[in-house]
Amino acid sequence: MSVDQDFGGDHTGTTLWRDGWPVYDRGETVCVVGAGPSGLTAIKNLKEAGFGVDCYERETGVGGAWNWRHDRSPMYASTHLISSKPLTQFPDFPMPDDWPDYPHHALVLSYLERYADHFELRPHIWFGTEVVKVEPADNGKWDVTTRSTSKYGGAERIHRYAGVIVANGHNWSPKMPTYEGIEDYRGNVLHASAYKDSAQLRGRRVLVVGGGNTGCDIAVEAAQQAARCWHSTRRGYWYAPKYVLGRPTDQVNDQLLALRAPMRLRQWFAHRTLKLAVGDMTRFGLPKPDHKVYQSHPVVNSQLLYYVGHGGIAPVPEIARFHRNSVELTDGRQIEPDLVVLATGYLPRFDFLEPELLGIDQRGKPTLYLHTFPRRHPTLAVAGLVQPDAGVFPLAHWQSVVFARYLRARQNAPQRAAEFGRRVEKEAAGTWHEGRTTDSTRHWFEVSHGLYLRELQRAIDTLEGSR
Numbered sequence: 001m002s003v004d005q006d007f008g009g010d011h012t013g014t015t016l017w018r019d020g021w022p023v024y025d026r027g028e029t030v031c032v033v034g035a036g037p038s039g040l041t042a043i044k045n046l047k048e049a050g051f052g053v054d055c056y057e058r059e060t061g062v063g064g065a066w067n068w069r070h071d072r073s074p075m076y077a078s079t080h081l082i083s084s085k086p087l088t089q090f091p092d093f094p095m096p097d098d099w100p101d102y103p104h105h106a107l108v109l110s111y112l113e114r115y116a117d118h119f120e121l122r123p124h125i126w127f128g129t130e131v132v133k134v135e136p137a138d139n140g141k142w143d144v145t146t147r148s149t150s151k152y153g154g155a156e157r158i159h160r161y162a163g164v165i166v167a168n169g170h171n172w173s174p175k176m177p178t179y180e181g182i183e184d185y186r187g188n189v190l191h192a193s194a195y196k197d198s199a200q201l202r203g204r205r206v207l208v209v210g211g212g213n214t215g216c217d218i219a220v221e222a223a224q225q226a227a228r229c230w231h232s233t234r235r236g237y238w239y240a241p242k243y244v245l246g247r248p249t250d251q252v253n254d255q256l257l258a259l260r261a262p263m264r265l266r267q268w269f270a271h272r273t274l275k276l277a278v279g280d281m282t283r284f285g286l287p288k289p290d291h292k293v294y295q296s297h298p299v300v301n302s303q304l305l306y307y308v309g310h311g312g313i314a315p316v317p318e319i320a321r322f323h324r325n326s327v328e329l330t331d332g333r334q335i336e337p338d339l340v341v342l343a344t345g346y347l348p349r350f351d352f353l354e355p356e357l358l359g360i361d362q363r364g365k366p367t368l369y370l371h372t373f374p375r376r377h378p379t380l381a382v383a384g385l386v387q388p389d390a391g392v393f394p395l396a397h398w399q400s401v402v403f404a405r406y407l408r409a410r411q412n413a414p415q416r417a418a419e420f421g422r423r424v425e426k427e428a429a430g431t432w433h434e435g436r437t438t439d440s441t442r443h444w445f446e447v448s449h450g451l452y453l454r455e456l457q458r459a460i461d462t463l464e465g466s467r
Contacts, residue, residue, distance in 0.1 A: 030161055031142065036384070040115055056129045064169050082102070142160065163381070180321035180322065205338050207232060386446075
Protein backbone atom coordinates (compact mmCIF):
# COMPACT_ATOMS: atom_id res chain seq x y z
CA MET A 1 0.00 0.00 0.00
CA SER A 2 1.38 3.39 -0.95
CA VAL A 3 1.81 6.23 1.51
CA ASP A 4 -0.92 8.29 -0.19
CA GLN A 5 -3.40 5.41 0.04
CA ASP A 6 -2.57 4.83 3.68
CA PHE A 7 -2.90 8.38 4.95
CA GLY A 8 -5.28 10.10 2.62
CA GLY A 9 -2.96 11.77 0.10
CA ASP A 10 -2.71 15.07 2.02
CA HIS A 11 1.05 15.13 2.52
CA THR A 12 4.25 15.51 0.58
CA GLY A 13 5.70 12.05 1.15
CA THR A 14 8.66 10.80 3.18
CA THR A 15 11.16 13.53 2.30
CA LEU A 16 11.48 14.69 5.93
CA TRP A 17 13.64 12.93 8.49
CA ARG A 18 14.00 12.99 12.27
CA ASP A 19 16.77 11.13 14.09
CA GLY A 20 17.13 8.78 11.13
CA TRP A 21 13.39 8.06 10.89
CA PRO A 22 11.16 9.11 7.98
CA VAL A 23 8.56 11.77 8.78
CA TYR A 24 5.31 11.81 6.80
CA ASP A 25 4.36 15.44 6.25
CA ARG A 26 0.61 15.98 6.75
CA GLY A 27 0.73 19.61 5.60
CA GLU A 28 -1.93 21.74 7.33
CA THR A 29 -3.67 18.72 8.89
CA VAL A 30 -4.20 18.87 12.67
CA CYS A 31 -3.69 15.93 15.05
CA VAL A 32 -6.16 15.11 17.82
CA VAL A 33 -5.10 12.73 20.60
CA GLY A 34 -8.07 10.75 21.90
CA ALA A 35 -11.65 10.16 20.70
CA GLY A 36 -13.49 10.85 23.93
CA PRO A 37 -15.96 13.76 24.21
CA SER A 38 -13.25 16.43 23.98
CA GLY A 39 -11.50 14.73 21.09
CA LEU A 40 -14.73 14.25 19.15
CA THR A 41 -15.74 17.90 19.41
CA ALA A 42 -12.20 18.91 18.45
CA ILE A 43 -12.41 16.84 15.25
CA LYS A 44 -15.79 18.32 14.43
CA ASN A 45 -14.80 21.96 14.99
CA LEU A 46 -11.48 21.63 13.16
CA LYS A 47 -13.32 20.08 10.21
CA GLU A 48 -15.80 22.95 10.17
CA ALA A 49 -12.89 25.41 10.13
CA GLY A 50 -11.59 23.72 6.98
CA PHE A 51 -8.71 21.70 8.43
CA GLY A 52 -7.84 18.12 7.71
CA VAL A 53 -7.87 16.06 10.92
CA ASP A 54 -6.19 12.84 12.04
CA CYS A 55 -7.34 11.52 15.42
CA TYR A 56 -5.52 8.69 17.22
CA GLU A 57 -7.47 6.59 19.72
CA ARG A 58 -5.76 3.79 21.64
CA GLU A 59 -9.06 1.94 22.18
CA THR A 60 -11.36 0.41 19.57
CA GLY A 61 -14.33 2.77 19.99
CA VAL A 62 -15.27 6.36 20.73
CA GLY A 63 -16.39 7.69 24.09
CA GLY A 64 -13.21 7.83 26.17
CA ALA A 65 -14.02 7.66 29.87
CA TRP A 66 -17.73 7.23 29.09
CA ASN A 67 -17.09 3.98 27.23
CA TRP A 68 -17.15 1.44 30.07
CA ARG A 69 -15.62 -1.21 27.77
CA HIS A 70 -12.30 0.66 27.75
CA ASP A 71 -9.59 -0.43 30.15
CA ARG A 72 -9.07 3.09 31.46
CA SER A 73 -12.73 3.94 31.93
CA PRO A 74 -13.62 4.93 35.52
CA MET A 75 -17.31 4.12 34.95
CA TYR A 76 -19.14 1.87 37.39
CA ALA A 77 -22.54 0.30 36.82
CA SER A 78 -24.61 3.00 38.53
CA THR A 79 -22.78 6.06 37.16
CA HIS A 80 -25.05 8.91 36.07
CA LEU A 81 -24.31 12.48 35.09
CA ILE A 82 -24.00 14.88 38.02
CA SER A 83 -24.65 17.86 35.75
CA SER A 84 -28.08 17.95 34.16
CA LYS A 85 -28.80 17.38 30.49
CA PRO A 86 -29.04 20.99 29.20
CA LEU A 87 -25.77 21.97 30.90
CA THR A 88 -23.94 18.86 29.67
CA GLN A 89 -24.86 18.50 26.01
CA PHE A 90 -22.88 19.99 23.13
CA PRO A 91 -24.37 23.34 22.04
CA ASP A 92 -25.04 22.13 18.49
CA PHE A 93 -26.24 18.60 19.29
CA PRO A 94 -28.92 18.44 22.01
CA MET A 95 -29.71 15.30 23.94
CA PRO A 96 -33.18 13.84 23.27
CA ASP A 97 -36.07 15.59 25.02
CA ASP A 98 -37.41 12.31 26.41
CA TRP A 99 -34.17 11.45 28.22
CA PRO A 100 -34.07 11.92 32.01
CA ASP A 101 -32.51 14.98 33.61
CA TYR A 102 -29.45 12.96 34.67
CA PRO A 103 -28.77 10.25 32.04
CA HIS A 104 -27.07 6.95 32.83
CA HIS A 105 -23.54 6.48 31.50
CA ALA A 106 -24.79 4.06 28.82
CA LEU A 107 -27.04 6.80 27.44
CA VAL A 108 -24.15 9.26 27.47
CA LEU A 109 -22.04 6.82 25.46
CA SER A 110 -24.86 6.37 22.94
CA TYR A 111 -25.08 10.16 22.70
CA LEU A 112 -21.37 10.41 21.90
CA GLU A 113 -21.66 7.64 19.31
CA ARG A 114 -24.57 9.46 17.67
CA TYR A 115 -22.54 12.68 17.71
CA ALA A 116 -19.65 10.93 15.95
CA ASP A 117 -21.98 9.48 13.31
CA HIS A 118 -24.01 12.66 12.76
CA PHE A 119 -20.92 14.77 12.07
CA GLU A 120 -19.16 11.93 10.19
CA LEU A 121 -16.15 11.87 12.51
CA ARG A 122 -15.21 8.18 12.43
CA PRO A 123 -13.35 8.34 9.07
CA HIS A 124 -10.89 10.71 10.76
CA ILE A 125 -10.14 8.36 13.67
CA TRP A 126 -7.37 5.76 13.73
CA PHE A 127 -8.63 3.28 16.33
CA GLY A 128 -6.23 0.94 18.11
CA THR A 129 -3.43 3.46 17.68
CA GLU A 130 -1.67 5.15 20.57
CA VAL A 131 0.44 8.29 20.56
CA VAL A 132 3.93 7.57 21.83
CA LYS A 133 5.53 11.00 21.51
CA VAL A 134 4.65 14.55 20.47
CA GLU A 135 7.66 16.76 19.71
CA PRO A 136 7.98 20.33 18.39
CA ALA A 137 9.27 20.72 14.83
CA ASP A 138 9.99 23.76 12.67
CA ASN A 139 7.56 26.67 12.18
CA GLY A 140 5.22 25.72 14.99
CA LYS A 141 4.60 22.23 13.62
CA TRP A 142 4.64 18.96 15.56
CA ASP A 143 6.04 15.49 14.96
CA VAL A 144 3.68 12.84 16.34
CA THR A 145 4.94 9.28 16.81
CA THR A 146 2.27 6.55 16.86
CA ARG A 147 2.06 2.78 17.07
CA SER A 148 -0.60 0.10 17.05
CA THR A 149 -2.06 -1.16 20.34
CA SER A 150 -2.95 -4.57 18.88
CA LYS A 151 -1.39 -7.67 20.38
CA TYR A 152 0.69 -8.03 17.24
CA GLY A 153 2.25 -4.62 17.79
CA GLY A 154 3.64 -2.76 14.84
CA ALA A 155 6.32 -0.32 13.79
CA GLU A 156 6.26 3.25 15.02
CA ARG A 157 5.49 5.97 12.49
CA ILE A 158 6.08 9.72 12.64
CA HIS A 159 3.77 12.31 11.07
CA ARG A 160 4.19 16.07 10.99
CA TYR A 161 1.14 18.22 11.80
CA ALA A 162 0.28 21.90 11.76
CA GLY A 163 -1.15 21.65 15.27
CA VAL A 164 -2.05 19.18 18.01
CA ILE A 165 -5.02 19.01 20.38
CA VAL A 166 -4.41 16.73 23.37
CA ALA A 167 -7.70 15.18 24.52
CA ASN A 168 -6.47 12.12 26.41
CA GLY A 169 -8.63 12.78 29.48
CA HIS A 170 -7.65 13.38 33.09
CA ASN A 171 -9.73 10.76 34.93
CA TRP A 172 -7.77 7.60 34.16
CA SER A 173 -4.48 7.79 36.11
CA PRO A 174 -5.37 7.00 39.76
CA LYS A 175 -4.06 9.23 42.52
CA MET A 176 -2.85 6.76 45.13
CA PRO A 177 -2.30 8.18 48.64
CA THR A 178 0.44 6.82 50.86
CA TYR A 179 -0.29 5.59 54.37
CA GLU A 180 1.96 4.24 57.05
CA GLY A 181 1.61 0.47 57.34
CA ILE A 182 -0.54 -0.06 54.25
CA GLU A 183 1.92 -2.57 52.78
CA ASP A 184 1.33 -4.90 55.75
CA TYR A 185 -2.44 -4.54 55.81
CA ARG A 186 -4.17 -7.91 55.29
CA GLY A 187 -7.46 -6.53 53.97
CA ASN A 188 -8.17 -5.61 50.36
CA VAL A 189 -7.41 -2.13 49.07
CA LEU A 190 -8.57 -0.89 45.68
CA HIS A 191 -8.78 2.46 43.96
CA ALA A 192 -12.20 3.62 42.79
CA SER A 193 -10.96 3.22 39.20
CA ALA A 194 -11.18 -0.55 39.78
CA TYR A 195 -14.69 -0.38 41.24
CA LYS A 196 -17.27 -1.51 38.67
CA ASP A 197 -20.30 -2.96 40.44
CA SER A 198 -21.94 -3.01 43.87
CA ALA A 199 -21.46 -6.79 43.96
CA GLN A 200 -17.85 -6.03 44.95
CA LEU A 201 -19.22 -4.63 48.22
CA ARG A 202 -21.82 -7.23 49.07
CA GLY A 203 -21.47 -8.58 52.62
CA ARG A 204 -18.15 -6.79 53.16
CA ARG A 205 -17.05 -4.38 55.89
CA VAL A 206 -16.19 -1.40 53.69
CA LEU A 207 -14.25 1.79 54.33
CA VAL A 208 -14.67 4.38 51.57
CA VAL A 209 -12.02 7.11 51.52
CA GLY A 210 -12.79 10.39 49.76
CA GLY A 211 -15.54 13.00 49.91
CA GLY A 212 -15.94 13.72 46.20
CA ASN A 213 -18.83 12.66 44.03
CA THR A 214 -17.41 9.18 43.38
CA GLY A 215 -16.65 8.56 47.06
CA CYS A 216 -20.17 9.57 48.02
CA ASP A 217 -21.73 7.38 45.31
CA ILE A 218 -19.75 4.31 46.43
CA ALA A 219 -20.55 4.98 50.09
CA VAL A 220 -24.26 5.06 49.22
CA GLU A 221 -23.95 1.75 47.38
CA ALA A 222 -22.03 0.27 50.31
CA ALA A 223 -24.84 1.36 52.65
CA GLN A 224 -27.19 -0.81 50.58
CA GLN A 225 -24.92 -3.80 49.91
CA ALA A 226 -22.18 -4.02 52.54
CA ALA A 227 -22.38 -5.48 56.04
CA ARG A 228 -21.03 -2.18 57.33
CA CYS A 229 -19.84 1.09 55.78
CA TRP A 230 -17.53 3.79 57.07
CA HIS A 231 -16.95 6.95 55.03
CA SER A 232 -13.69 8.82 55.65
CA THR A 233 -13.31 12.47 54.62
CA ARG A 234 -10.55 14.92 55.47
CA ARG A 235 -12.67 18.08 55.28
CA GLY A 236 -16.27 19.21 55.29
CA TYR A 237 -18.29 19.56 52.09
CA TRP A 238 -21.57 21.04 50.99
CA TYR A 239 -23.80 18.22 49.78
CA ALA A 240 -26.15 19.62 47.16
CA PRO A 241 -29.30 17.68 46.31
CA LYS A 242 -29.87 16.95 42.64
CA TYR A 243 -33.16 18.86 42.72
CA VAL A 244 -34.05 22.23 44.22
CA LEU A 245 -37.44 23.92 43.79
CA GLY A 246 -38.49 21.03 41.57
CA ARG A 247 -35.65 21.54 39.07
CA PRO A 248 -32.10 20.22 38.69
CA THR A 249 -29.90 22.23 41.04
CA ASP A 250 -27.42 23.35 38.40
CA GLN A 251 -30.28 24.77 36.29
CA VAL A 252 -31.44 26.90 39.20
CA ASN A 253 -27.89 28.21 39.66
CA ASP A 254 -27.59 28.82 35.91
CA GLN A 255 -30.82 30.84 35.94
CA LEU A 256 -29.36 33.05 38.66
CA LEU A 257 -26.22 33.46 36.52
CA ALA A 258 -28.39 34.44 33.55
CA LEU A 259 -30.01 37.12 35.73
CA ARG A 260 -26.48 38.34 36.55
CA ALA A 261 -27.02 37.74 40.26
CA PRO A 262 -23.77 38.55 42.12
CA MET A 263 -21.78 35.80 43.77
CA ARG A 264 -22.79 36.85 47.30
CA LEU A 265 -26.48 36.72 46.42
CA ARG A 266 -26.14 33.27 44.84
CA GLN A 267 -24.21 32.04 47.88
CA TRP A 268 -26.88 33.47 50.21
CA PHE A 269 -29.62 31.74 48.22
CA ALA A 270 -27.69 28.42 48.18
CA HIS A 271 -26.93 28.53 51.90
CA ARG A 272 -30.54 29.39 52.68
CA THR A 273 -31.84 26.60 50.46
CA LEU A 274 -29.45 24.01 51.95
CA LYS A 275 -30.31 25.11 55.48
CA LEU A 276 -34.00 24.55 54.77
CA ALA A 277 -33.55 21.29 52.83
CA VAL A 278 -30.66 19.70 54.74
CA GLY A 279 -30.09 21.59 57.96
CA ASP A 280 -26.96 21.44 60.08
CA MET A 281 -24.79 18.67 58.62
CA THR A 282 -22.63 18.43 61.75
CA ARG A 283 -25.56 16.84 63.60
CA PHE A 284 -25.10 13.85 61.28
CA GLY A 285 -21.47 13.54 62.37
CA LEU A 286 -20.14 15.18 59.21
CA PRO A 287 -17.39 17.80 59.51
CA LYS A 288 -18.35 21.45 59.05
CA PRO A 289 -17.40 22.83 55.63
CA ASP A 290 -14.41 25.18 55.75
CA HIS A 291 -15.56 27.10 52.67
CA LYS A 292 -18.65 28.71 51.23
CA VAL A 293 -20.90 27.22 48.57
CA TYR A 294 -19.50 27.60 45.03
CA GLN A 295 -15.92 27.97 46.32
CA SER A 296 -15.32 24.29 45.60
CA HIS A 297 -16.43 21.78 42.99
CA PRO A 298 -19.93 20.74 44.12
CA VAL A 299 -20.69 17.37 45.64
CA VAL A 300 -24.07 16.50 44.15
CA ASN A 301 -25.73 13.66 46.01
CA SER A 302 -29.29 13.38 47.30
CA GLN A 303 -28.81 10.04 49.08
CA LEU A 304 -25.69 10.37 51.25
CA LEU A 305 -27.40 12.20 54.12
CA TYR A 306 -30.35 9.80 53.89
CA TYR A 307 -28.13 6.79 54.57
CA VAL A 308 -26.06 8.62 57.18
CA GLY A 309 -29.31 9.53 58.92
CA HIS A 310 -30.50 5.91 58.75
CA GLY A 311 -27.23 4.52 60.11
CA GLY A 312 -26.13 2.89 56.87
CA ILE A 313 -23.06 5.10 56.59
CA ALA A 314 -20.83 6.01 59.52
CA PRO A 315 -18.85 9.23 58.88
CA VAL A 316 -15.26 9.01 60.19
CA PRO A 317 -12.20 11.29 59.99
CA GLU A 318 -9.00 10.76 58.03
CA ILE A 319 -6.87 7.62 58.18
CA ALA A 320 -3.83 7.97 60.43
CA ARG A 321 -2.20 4.63 59.61
CA PHE A 322 -2.88 1.01 58.71
CA HIS A 323 -2.23 -1.93 61.00
CA ARG A 324 -2.12 -5.58 60.05
CA ASN A 325 -5.84 -6.16 60.66
CA SER A 326 -7.25 -2.69 61.27
CA VAL A 327 -7.23 0.94 60.26
CA GLU A 328 -6.43 3.66 62.78
CA LEU A 329 -8.19 7.02 62.39
CA THR A 330 -6.88 10.45 63.33
CA ASP A 331 -9.20 10.58 66.34
CA GLY A 332 -7.52 7.44 67.75
CA ARG A 333 -10.31 4.98 66.91
CA GLN A 334 -9.52 1.72 65.17
CA ILE A 335 -11.92 0.05 62.75
CA GLU A 336 -11.65 -3.31 61.01
CA PRO A 337 -12.76 -3.11 57.38
CA ASP A 338 -11.96 -5.98 55.05
CA LEU A 339 -12.19 -3.73 51.98
CA VAL A 340 -10.87 -0.18 51.61
CA VAL A 341 -11.97 1.77 48.52
CA LEU A 342 -9.77 4.77 47.77
CA ALA A 343 -11.93 7.33 45.96
CA THR A 344 -9.00 9.72 45.99
CA GLY A 345 -9.22 11.05 42.47
CA TYR A 346 -6.92 11.11 39.48
CA LEU A 347 -3.83 12.94 38.29
CA PRO A 348 -3.33 14.42 34.81
CA ARG A 349 -0.79 12.48 32.74
CA PHE A 350 0.79 13.37 29.43
CA ASP A 351 3.41 10.67 29.00
CA PHE A 352 3.95 11.53 25.33
CA LEU A 353 4.85 15.19 26.03
CA GLU A 354 7.91 16.65 27.70
CA PRO A 355 6.72 18.44 30.88
CA GLU A 356 8.12 21.83 29.88
CA LEU A 357 5.87 21.94 26.80
CA LEU A 358 2.83 22.34 29.07
CA GLY A 359 4.66 24.24 31.80
CA ILE A 360 4.19 21.34 34.22
CA ASP A 361 5.59 22.11 37.66
CA GLN A 362 7.13 19.74 40.20
CA ARG A 363 3.68 18.76 41.50
CA GLY A 364 2.53 17.78 38.02
CA LYS A 365 0.24 20.78 37.43
CA PRO A 366 0.30 22.29 33.91
CA THR A 367 0.39 26.08 33.47
CA LEU A 368 -2.09 26.83 30.69
CA TYR A 369 -4.21 29.79 29.67
CA LEU A 370 -7.81 28.69 30.21
CA HIS A 371 -6.31 25.32 31.23
CA THR A 372 -5.93 24.84 27.47
CA PHE A 373 -3.13 26.86 25.83
CA PRO A 374 0.57 26.55 26.76
CA ARG A 375 2.58 29.74 27.12
CA ARG A 376 5.20 29.19 24.45
CA HIS A 377 3.58 26.67 22.10
CA PRO A 378 0.41 28.21 20.66
CA THR A 379 -0.14 25.45 18.10
CA LEU A 380 -0.54 22.94 20.93
CA ALA A 381 -3.69 22.78 23.05
CA VAL A 382 -5.27 20.60 25.74
CA ALA A 383 -9.03 20.03 25.60
CA GLY A 384 -11.31 19.05 28.47
CA LEU A 385 -8.83 19.69 31.30
CA VAL A 386 -11.40 21.49 33.46
CA GLN A 387 -13.57 20.76 36.51
CA PRO A 388 -16.58 23.04 36.03
CA ASP A 389 -19.73 23.64 38.05
CA ALA A 390 -21.63 22.35 35.01
CA GLY A 391 -20.89 19.89 32.19
CA VAL A 392 -17.50 19.64 30.48
CA PHE A 393 -18.77 18.95 26.94
CA PRO A 394 -19.82 22.52 26.02
CA LEU A 395 -16.59 23.96 27.43
CA ALA A 396 -14.50 21.50 25.41
CA HIS A 397 -16.53 22.48 22.34
CA TRP A 398 -15.64 26.16 22.69
CA GLN A 399 -12.02 25.38 23.59
CA SER A 400 -11.58 23.65 20.25
CA VAL A 401 -13.41 26.47 18.44
CA VAL A 402 -10.88 28.94 19.86
CA PHE A 403 -7.98 26.70 18.82
CA ALA A 404 -9.35 26.30 15.28
CA ARG A 405 -9.87 30.07 14.99
CA TYR A 406 -6.32 30.65 16.19
CA LEU A 407 -4.81 28.27 13.63
CA ARG A 408 -6.82 29.97 10.91
CA ALA A 409 -5.78 33.43 12.15
CA ARG A 410 -2.12 32.40 11.91
CA GLN A 411 -2.70 32.06 8.17
CA ASN A 412 -5.14 34.89 7.48
CA ALA A 413 -4.76 37.43 10.30
CA PRO A 414 -1.28 37.13 11.85
CA GLN A 415 -1.68 40.33 13.88
CA ARG A 416 -4.76 38.95 15.64
CA ALA A 417 -2.99 35.63 16.19
CA ALA A 418 -0.05 37.49 17.71
CA GLU A 419 -2.38 39.44 20.01
CA PHE A 420 -3.95 36.19 21.19
CA GLY A 421 -0.46 34.74 21.74
CA ARG A 422 0.44 37.69 23.94
CA ARG A 423 -2.68 37.06 26.02
CA VAL A 424 -1.76 33.39 26.42
CA GLU A 425 1.74 34.38 27.58
CA LYS A 426 0.43 36.97 30.04
CA GLU A 427 -2.55 35.13 31.53
CA ALA A 428 -1.46 31.48 31.53
CA ALA A 429 -1.24 31.42 35.32
CA GLY A 430 -4.70 32.94 35.76
CA THR A 431 -7.76 31.48 37.42
CA TRP A 432 -11.30 31.29 36.07
CA HIS A 433 -13.12 30.39 39.25
CA GLU A 434 -15.24 32.61 41.46
CA GLY A 435 -14.14 32.44 45.06
CA ARG A 436 -11.37 30.73 46.96
CA THR A 437 -10.31 27.12 46.40
CA THR A 438 -7.73 24.93 48.10
CA ASP A 439 -4.50 24.16 46.25
CA SER A 440 -5.09 20.42 46.10
CA THR A 441 -5.00 18.29 42.96
CA ARG A 442 -8.79 17.96 43.11
CA HIS A 443 -9.16 21.72 42.70
CA TRP A 444 -6.40 22.44 40.17
CA PHE A 445 -8.74 22.78 37.21
CA GLU A 446 -11.91 24.13 38.82
CA VAL A 447 -13.71 26.78 36.80
CA SER A 448 -16.98 28.65 37.10
CA HIS A 449 -18.61 27.88 33.78
CA GLY A 450 -20.16 31.32 33.28
CA LEU A 451 -16.89 33.14 33.91
CA TYR A 452 -15.00 30.61 31.82
CA LEU A 453 -17.35 30.89 28.83
CA ARG A 454 -17.05 34.67 28.90
CA GLU A 455 -13.26 34.37 28.72
CA LEU A 456 -13.54 31.97 25.78
CA GLN A 457 -15.81 34.47 24.04
CA ARG A 458 -13.24 37.18 24.69
CA ALA A 459 -10.61 35.01 23.00
CA ILE A 460 -12.86 34.42 19.98
CA ASP A 461 -13.57 38.16 19.70
CA THR A 462 -9.83 38.84 19.66
CA LEU A 463 -9.21 36.32 16.90
CA GLU A 464 -12.12 37.61 14.83
CA GLY A 465 -11.22 41.27 15.32
CA SER A 466 -14.51 41.99 17.07
CA ARG A 467 -12.88 43.88 19.89
